[in-house]
Amino acid sequence: MQTAEPGLALAPGRSRARASVLTGLADRLAPGVFLLPAVLVVLAMSIFPLIVSLYLSLTRFKLGKGGFSFDFIGTLNYQKLLTGSQQFHFLGKLELLSPVAWGVVAAAAALGLWLTLRAGSLLSALGRLVAAAGLVAAALLFGATLSAGGQLGSLGVTLIYVFVGVGAQYLLGLGLAFLCAQKLAGRRFFRVVFFVPMMITPVGVAYTFRMMTDTTKGPFAPLWQLFGLTDFAWAATAWGARIAVMIGDAWQWIPFMFIVLLAALEGQPREQIEAAMVDGAGRWQTFRYVTVPAILPVSVTLVLIRVIEAFKIVDLPNVLTNGGPGIASESLTLHAFMAWRALDLGGSAAVGYMLLFIVTFFCVAFANLARRPGGSA
Secondary structure, three states, rough: OOOOOOOHOOOOOHHHHHHHHHHHHHHHHHHHHHHHHHHHHHHHHHHHHHHHHHHHHOOEEEEEOOOOEEOOOOOHHHHHHHHHHHHHHHOEOOOOOOOOHHHHHHHHHHHHHHHHHHHHHHHHHHHHHHHHHHHHHHHHHHHHHHOOEEEEOHHHHHHHHHHHHHHHHHHHHHHHHHOOOOOOOHHHHHHHHHHHHHOOOOHHHHHHHHHHHHOOOOHHHHHHHHHHOOOOHHOOOHHHHHHHHHHHHHHHHHHHHHHHHHHHHHHHHHHHHHHHHHOOOHHHHHHHHHOOOHHHHHHHHHHHHHHHHHHHHOOHHHHHOOOOOOOOOOOOOHHHHHHHHOOHHHHHHHHHHHHHHHHHHHHHHHHHHHHOOOOOO
């Protein structure tokens, strides 16, 4: 009687085991292999411009005979923005702080200290301390540029567009969403009407408001004449131009706030509201202690998205006011565009990177401040 050798008997079993291991490994690697090309393309499209623009911000572009050159100058473009010839354009005209401005700075410092002390952990306290330092720096900037003889630069104007504009958009969007969440007649019609402005391009919105603010030839010229405002020009005064830009931006982006907040309000469990009403809570108490915490995560994400978009505003100030009068309504993005159009590629890239640093700082600070002590927004 013949018997098979042990090695030959185990060979098929080893082959099947090896094939099973390879199949499992291929199944685990398949998603990464298929996604890797797309991820590499996205990273290349994102990282390559950042690296190139960083290099440009450290150079000076010069036209020469037969072509052009980039001369490495280090951080001179950034120094020019902060302390040099472009300080007026970037930071504005700085003056000594008035007593009122010092009071605002002290209030900002007290608010930052209070928020830091309410942090739930050491890491959160450090983050809030950095955010408080940024808040005090912003208060110093506005105090120095809004005091007698001072003038806002593109940084201060952009911060006004972000803080005042986005804040007003959120409050108005929340109010409209709260109204449309009630059982009111015609609420479906108004939901559609409120959403229409978002379908128009920013350039179209800018040209529309440019015609509307024309007191001599615009569609509202008879109305302006009725109120005796034919000699008034929105773009002739600094704050008039800024307000016109913020109104146009709000008209376009309030629908975005409205539709997202409406979805959050309608997705809130009715049991919580009914329980609060049974316990004797009024409408304001229910809204403050039940509705606001329920929509807080959505609100934080929504405001972050709008803050990032508001920092990049360029269409409205460019078309509506051309950044004027002077640089009174010029945003940071428009500042960078103006420098690029003047072939100051290094200065334009430096403004773009300063914008990147500022956006990152404010978004991280806002996310840290909006986070609850338990770790969630």
